[in-house]
Amino acid sequence: MTQQKTHRNLVLIIIIMLITSILVAAASVGGTLWYVKSYHGDGGGNLRLPFSQPQNIDPIFHPLEKLVLSVKGERQTHFIMMELALETRRPEAIEGIDNYMPVVRNSLLKLFSNKTYEQLQNDRTIDELQDEVKSTLLEAFDKTRYAHAIDNVLLTKYVIQ
Structure with missing residues (x-):
């Protein structure tokens, strides 16, 4: 019985770790997107990274x-x-x-x-x-x-x- 309970606790810990990892990754991506968008002062949704060169713009x-x-x-x-x-x-x-x-x-x-x-x-x-x-x-x-x-x-x- 304790072996079954230990196995169930181990599975529960792994599931909690996976959910936590997914939440941390989503928050990191969301925070990065927000920062880049606010860095360029772009409220229109045109997201451009600081190091990317815009295409098709005349010099x-x-x-x-x-x-x-x-x-x-x-x-x-x-x-x-x-x-x-x-x-x-x-x-x-x-x-x-x-x-x-x-x-x-x-x-x-x-x-x-x-x-x-x-x-x-x-x-x-x-x-x-x-x-x-x-x-x-x-x-x-x-x-x-x-x-x-x-x-x-x-x-x-x-x-x-």
Whole structure:
């Protein structure tokens, strides 16, 4: 009789554990969904995770502040004036990216401090320079939450004098 009672208690404990596990899992999923929904301030039911990229959204091109940098030449210092635009499909990140303009300026200053006027005039194409600027900015944003918001970096104006 005690063996039958022990077996019944064991089955009852297993059933209680299963029900508890199901309730905890459901509460975790519900809490996560509520948090993500409130994080985006979306009351319309369009649930989008912070790390997911929305599909079928046309890119937005956001111009950054004009940059004027100096580069060394053989006989004198030269100046570069650049205008950049960021391509993004996450317009909500633009304000945050704008707040990082000091990081952008610093990164480009470091990049061009190692260049000379002759290097920039000779073997460089705009595509190569644009790729270098893009990788520099993506590296600068690498440790921020905006790193994945930048799809491309475009040189929209480049003057070296």
